[in-house]
Amino acid sequence: FGGRLGLADEREDTKATHQPWQRAAGDVAAADDQYPFHRSIISRTMSHRISLQPGNHSFEADDDQTVLEAALAAGLLLPHGCRDGACGACKGRVLEGEVEHGEHSPGALSEAERAEGLALFCCAKPLGDVMVQARSVTRAGDIQVKKLPCRVQKLERLAEDVMRIELKLPSSENFAFRAGQYIDILLADGQRRSFSIANAPHDARHLELHVRRIDGGRFTGHVFETMMEKEILRFEGPLGSFFLREDSARPIVLVAGGTGFAPIKGIVEHAIRLGLQRPITLYWGARRRDGLYLDALARAWEEVLPGLRYVPVLSDEAWAGRGGLVHQAVLEDFADLSAHEVYVCGAPAMVDAARASFHSERGLPEDAFFADAFTFAQPSAR
Incomplete structure (x- = not known):
């Protein structure tokens, strides 16, 4: 670069x-x-x-x-x-x-x-x-955590408060990651902001991030107000143990809340790339319909990957689809999760509720529950 x-x-x-x-x-x-x-x-x-x-x-x-x-x-x-x-x-x-x-x-x-x-x-x-x-x-094996520069290749607003950032990595660097992991964006003063990788590992020359705007958020404010294509950023990654377990044969339940859809997208696209034959049920919860900012893509996956079923859930808007809390939709559909593998990404309250109810009410083994919970950065002083 x-x-x-x-x-x-x-x-x-x-x-x-x-x-x-x-x-x-x-x-x-x-x-x-x-x-x-x-x-x-x-x-x-x-x-x-x-x-x-x-x-x-x-x-x-x-x-x-x-x-x-x-x-x-x-x-x-x-x-x-x-x-x-x-x-x-x-x-x-x-x-x-x-x-x-x-x-x-x-x-x-x-x-x-x-x-x-x-x-x-x-x-x-x-x-x-x-x-x-x-x-x-x-x-750690062959996948190494690295600090690298990257270039903002494209900015695309997926919803009023959600921006997709496409990052281009140096052609001289080999960057590998597992589907579902995240990176830390390194700010100039040493602070960090963590974002899930929303694309599959086979396209590791580019990284896709989904950034929700947070009122007063220092980095997200920059993303929505002043960030330009070709801007240079630095990041560290890949990080986290939230990734698809490819050596398992268990049916998969994916649960995303809001922009927790980002790592789930990476997992599904990796499953498509692998031609995964395991049954997959994907639940995506949002308050309103515009929160399902890539709904058409998720629906298209049902045609591409046999065995995948997509269930969108809205909590605050009446519509023809499922309503209520996203983890409750899983409880309604599955009487027994003892033979399944569950991946949950979203706000801590949703992750906590899913963990507790899936374990105690549906028999999900503790080692078959994988979660990534996010909290918001403190708003910057104005």
Whole structure:
């Protein structure tokens, strides 16, 4: 270039500058340059040993580092989604030692679960050496998290408050991601905004984001008011463990709320590319009809992918289709989810309601529920 698998809405920015592990590493490096003999002292006073099951993994975590951040820095991928305590995807058990739980949604981790030794690894920080257990642990493998520049290739308003951004990546870079993941847009002052990737991985030279305008939102205000084609942005990704599990044979239920449709779109387009034969039921919930901003596309998928059924749901507008809350439509249609795999993306309240009801009322196994919840960034001062 010359001169983020997001989420779909501008999330609350809980990463004020860099990731804590990056900040800590930079501090140690600076101290080492000026006072080499302090390096071992700094390392001793800042790190804790984390033992991770399954797999008998072991790695260090700094004082200001969460379990998830330390695992990712060690090249280990744990289940996770929002990274701000909203979705519950990273929930695991503390087997030995203690953690500081940090701020999180009560729906993602209840007091009873905390008392049982459960924690959200995206916001839990070790208070000493700990042993923890995640639902699954995999190596990062061939998909690397990168920081890259990109160019705004196209801006398209899909609804009054939804903009599609098409980003073009450098031709010299190989960027890979899984269907449903997200990226972080890196702002000039070090803050981040997270957006889901709305296209499938086979077209990784371009990234599609769906951005909802938030009143007072700093980045979304720029997108809708001043962003121009050919503008250069920087991003980090891919991020998150919300992605299609291709090695499963379970029927799939996809649940999107608002612009939570973005990663679901990437998953469906990837399924089409693969010629996936698994039954898929897609529910897309919005308040009004204009909230289903790509309704025609979703309806067209039923013709392209055998076994896919699309169910739009409106909560605040009378129409001929389904009404009410989107997760309730799933409950009405499925008496038993014990053999299914469910992917949910949207506001934390919807994700919490879906998780609780699908598990307790429809028998969905905990390891078959994948979620990505978004919150809004704090409005900028005017």
